[in-house]
Amino acid sequence: MAIDWLDLPAPPALPGLFARAVLRRGTRGTALPEMGVRCQASVDPGHLARYRQVCGFRDKGLLPATYPHILAFPLQMRLLTDPRFPFPLLGLVHLENRIRVLRALGGLGPFALSVQVDDLRPHEKGASFSLITRLEDQLGLVWEGDSRILFRGLRLPGEPATRESEDSLPLHHLDQWYADAGIGRRYARVAGDCNPIHLSAASARLFGFPRAIAHGLWNKARSLAALEIHLPAAGYEVAVRFQKPVLLPAELTLLASAEAPSGQLALLGMDDTPHMAGSWRPLA
Secondary structure, eight states, rough: OOOEEOOOOOOOOOHHHHHHHHHSSOOOOSSSOOOEEEEEEOOHHHHHHHHHHHHOOOOSSSSTTHHHHHHHHHHHHHHHSSEEEEETTTTTTEEEEEEEEOOOOOOOEEEEEEEEEEEEEETTEEEEEEEEEEETTEEEEEEEEEEEEEETTTHHHHHHHHOOOOOOOEEEEEEEEOOOOHHHHHHHHHOOOOOGGTTOOHHHTTOOOOBBBOHHHHHHHHHHHGGGGGOOOSSSEEEEESSSBBBSEEEEEEEEESSSSEEEEEOGGGGGGGEEEEEEOOOO
């Protein structure tokens, strides 16, 4: 697929993109555009420190494995609010997230960031697609993310793909933390993701939630901060699927298999409510 790249001089400002998302209505087609957005970006040390703090990462001299998502969020917003993108942004659901750390995430840049959409396919609740994000340095690709996203307003011909089952490993208590009612606002200030469902109970109720819910990528980041003892500096992949939303405030428990090159994890709430499940493995 030949990509029509939109090259930007800098990451776009978010307020105008959020306004565009709010005003957008209706579906504008049934195919993904063969386009992408890219630009150069560098890491602000102060912003990085705030991200580490809100997600629980220690400063080990490397970027946290989930941090490239934060760098790329303005580009993702620009792509998903582009007039050529067929689906309205509000109402999209983040189903799964996979990151591949090819090399150690050292340095503050500049990096080359790019985002594109791909792989639209039937889903039992509508249609899903991949939002692909890549981070490159002077040596080439260093990190790649794949966010699988659901759009409920489209039905495609064909049968949804079935999930491949894998043998479950024994899981043990690894960590526990309290997600207070304000974590959505604090994460939003760092990540830029100010979706109303994360900010307060009042704004979340407008979208059918009884209370604000935690960002899925905060759940993953906070879990990887606790899981760092299991992961190398590079050469691995972590994939998770988001299950029931975390209604704030919440007490959360992270379970993980034994320390090994490959393993599994689960994030649970009260009464063992499943919020997130996933696995890690070395890259081939």
